[in-house]
Amino acid sequence: xxxxxxxxxxxxxxxxxxxxxxxxKQYASNDTNRMTLAFFCLSGLDLLGALExxxxxxxxxxxxxxxxxQQILPDERNPEINEKICGFRGSPFSGLPFDPNGxxxxxxxxxxxxxxxxxxxxxxxxxxxxxxxxxxxxSIINSLxxxxxxxGSFTQTxxxxxxDMRFLYCAVVISYILNDFSGINIEKAIDYIKNSQSYDFxxxxxxxxxxxxxxxxCAISSLYMLNKLDEGLLSKEKTLFWxxxxxxxxxxxxxxxxxxTCYSFWIGASLKILDKLELINYEQNHNFLMQxxxxxxxxxxxxxxxxxxxxxYLGIAGLSLMNExxxxxxxxxxNISKKAKENxxxxxxxxxxx
Amino acid sequence: xxxxxxxxxxxxxxxxxxxxxxxxxxxxxxxxxxxMGYFRAISQRDERSERALKxxxxxxxxxxxxxxIWHYRQQILFSLNKNLNEELDFVKEQIESNPKNYQLWxxxxxxxxxxxxxxxxxxFINEILNDDAKNYHxxxxxxxxxxxxxxxxxxxxxxxxxxxxxxxxxxxxxxRYFTLFFNPTKPTEEFLTQEIEYVIxxxxxxxxxxxxxxxxxxxxxxxxxxxxxxEELCKxxxxxxxxxxxxxxxxxDIYESRARKxxxxxxxxxIRICTLLAExxxxxxxxxxxxxxxxxxxx
Numbered sequence: 001x002x003x004x005x006x007x008x009x010x011x012x013x014x015x016x017x018x019x020x021x022x023x024x025k026q027y028a029s030n031d032t033n034r035m036t037l038a039f040f041c042l043s044g045l046d047l048l049g050a051l052e053x054x055x056x057x058x059x060x061x062x063x064x065x066x067x068x069x070q071q072i073l074p075d076e077r078n079p080e081i082n083e084k085i086c087g088f089r090g091s092p093f094s095g096l097p098f099d100p101n102g103x104x105x106x107x108x109x110x111x112x113x114x115x116x117x118x119x120x121x122x123x124x125x126x127x128x129x130x131x132x133x134x135x136x137x138x139s140i141i142n143s144l145x146x147x148x149x150x151x152g153s154f155t156q157t158x159x160x161x162x163x164d165m166r167f168l169y170c171a172v173v174i175s176y177i178l179n180d181f182s183g184i185n186i187e188k189a190i191d192y193i194k195n196s197q198s199y200d201f202x203x204x205x206x207x208x209x210x211x212x213x214x215x216x217x218c219a220i221s222s223l224y225m226l227n228k229l230d231e232g233l234l235s236k237e238k239t240l241f242w243x244x245x246x247x248x249x250x251x252x253x254x255x256x257x258x259x260x261t262c263y264s265f266w267i268g269a270s271l272k273i274l275d276k277l278e279l280i281n282y283e284q285n286h287n288f289l290m291q292x293x294x295x296x297x298x299x300x301x302x303x304x305x306x307x308x309x310x311x312x313y314l315g316i317a318g319l320s321l322m323n324e325x326x327x328x329x330x331x332x333x334x335n336i337s338k339k340a341k342e343n344x345x346x347x348x349x350x351x352x353x354x
Numbered sequence: 355x356x357x358x359x360x361x362x363x364x365x366x367x368x369x370x371x372x373x374x375x376x377x378x379x380x381x382x383x384x385x386x387x388x389x390m391g392y393f394r395a396i397s398q399r400d401e402r403s404e405r406a407l408k409x410x411x412x413x414x415x416x417x418x419x420x421x422x423i424w425h426y427r428q429q430i431l432f433s434l435n436k437n438l439n440e441e442l443d444f445v446k447e448q449i450e451s452n453p454k455n456y457q458l459w460x461x462x463x464x465x466x467x468x469x470x471x472x473x474x475x476x477x478f479i480n481e482i483l484n485d486d487a488k489n490y491h492x493x494x495x496x497x498x499x500x501x502x503x504x505x506x507x508x509x510x511x512x513x514x515x516x517x518x519x520x521x522x523x524x525x526x527x528x529x530r531y532f533t534l535f536f537n538p539t540k541p542t543e544e545f546l547t548q549e550i551e552y553v554i555x556x557x558x559x560x561x562x563x564x565x566x567x568x569x570x571x572x573x574x575x576x577x578x579x580x581x582x583x584x585e586e587l588c589k590x591x592x593x594x595x596x597x598x599x600x601x602x603x604x605x606x607d608i609y610e611s612r613a614r615k616x617x618x619x620x621x622x623x624x625i626r627i628c629t630l631l632a633e634x635x636x637x638x639x640x641x642x643x644x645x646x647x648x649x650x651x652x653x
Contacts, residue, residue, distance in 0.1 A: 198572075207536075
């Protein structure tokens with residue numbers, strides 16, 4: 001037996017810090033998703049217990065400002081004019097001047113918030129220790145109404161992109177963080193999840209589609225936050241079997257596909273929510289992740305691939321789920337550390353007792 | 355390649371205003387930054403022109419996932435009454451080099467929805483699936499095409515061919531289920547009986563292939579048959595000295611269903627084979643089979 005590789009904690013910290021300060025040009029295709037890339041790096045550092053020691057407080061504050069600068073706020077005189085586009089953008093690509101208090105005047109024809117970016121903006125703020133006091137809750141919740149389709153799924157922007165389980169999850173987790181579910185037709189959302197359960201009791205991106213680890217996570221986590229796990233899962237035991245069957249060494253996302261770093265999180269977190277993570281083989285999952293770990297920091301999707309920011313974060317999150325030493329504990333539904341969730345519950349006006 | 359100066363001389367590009375200490379900044383190519391500067395300037399006034407169309411083409415070269423650019427491009431195409439069949443060719447090339455890009459598949463869907471003509475779609479998707487028969491985007495789009503344009507007729511033949519090529523292709527098994535049960539014409543009782551025989555043959559070819567096992571259990575549940583009809587198959591595989599955790603696992607399901615109806619012998623047998631799976635044949639799932647054993651014991 002070869003000796004197993006060690007977790008290169010310090011190198012991962014350097015890799016994530018580089019991601020926060022300058023990404024190579026290959027990331028240009030993620031220009032609209034910079035908020036999500038930032039979240040992966042921030043949450044990764046947080047789970048490693050390194051955020052406060054590695055990033056000075058002053059810098060964390062300027063980053064909080066950068067996140068708020070991506071918020072599209074309702075027009076003061078006529079909120080109806082831009083109510084469909086409120087929330088957070090992924091980056092300032094649409095061209096308004098930088099304003100750490102958000103863009104109130106935004107009526108650009110091609111400017112709009114995006115559900116995935118609103119979700120990762122909120123989580124990044126929580127990780128950075130912000131109390132969400134500058135978040136315009138009512139405008140975000142109101143905008144959700146325009147993004148839900150008749151079948152119950154959500155689309156990411158009002159501009160009409162694809163709609164599926166990913167954005168249903170985003171809508172639910174945003175509502176959970178903001179403690180207000182009035183923007184979602186819950187009955188339709190549950191129906192969409194039920195209809196997307198396949199004959200093998202995994203869950204696809206939509207009705208008729210192949211069961212997939214990512215969409216299964218989105219569905220299970222949404223049901224959990226809606227407090228509808230029992231109603232929404234047609235058979236909890238059979239979904240459990242589908243999840244458990246994905247372990248090959250690490251986890252695959254679909255039957256007969258190779259294991260991939262990110263499913264240690266998607267499948268692992270699904271099992272954690274169902275309170276059954278202890279049924280997996282920790283050692284084999286750990287050893288697989290040590291093989292996709294790059295020597296100089298970061299995790300790759302597959303063995304012998306180059307690392308990227310997303311797989312780095314999901315690899316770290318996967319290890320954190322298994323309570324490895326020196327990791328902060330992860331909240332599997334919101335996908336932030338329990339420490340960041342404590343910040344939400346104790347310091348944010350949306351959750352504090354009146 | 356720089357943008358043509360004379361075409362853009364009336365426009366003052368708007369630079370990216372990223373604040374004093376931006377989060378996750380990207381070292382953009384100069385060409386991308388330049389093109390985005392012009393995009394910011396002309397999109398603010400919703401300019402829909404030939405040069406705007408060319409500009410979007412330039413930007414997606416560097417960032418094919420830019421959904422706002424695709425949305426802008428669609429508005430321009432429609433406003434200028436462009437030939438959308440030419441655009442289908444353009445997006446075809448794009449998808450061929452980026453087959454796993456959500457925005458490109460969505461763009462194609464928007465065009466086909468507008469044209470209400472799907473005559474090129476199945477051959478195009480086949481080409482993509484020929485390179486990667488498990489491409490989730492291609493399957494999602496294929497299902498949309500089949501439903502929207504009612505193209506169910508030859509789909510089962512297509513799935514048969516894919517399964518002949520690779521019986522482990524779970525996407526093809528899923529498409530088989532989709533073809534049978536999402537079709538407005540539902541399969542007959544007789545068809546389902548034949549279908550079960552078809553799957554049993556495929557299982558015998560490769561008893562360690564999980565996909566047809568999942569599929570056959572799905573078909574049995576859907577047609578309200580008893581899972582016990584698989585007992586013979588499972589035992590036949592066992593007799594041939596082939597170790598298939600899926601066959602043994604299926605026996606656990608069968609025995610458990612009978613134990614729930616009060617059969618003590620099935621309960622005992624179920625417990626015995628859970629131990630076998632946990633200790634020997636599916637050791638990676640040891641704790642899971644022990645958990646199933648606890649459930650059986652409690653019955």
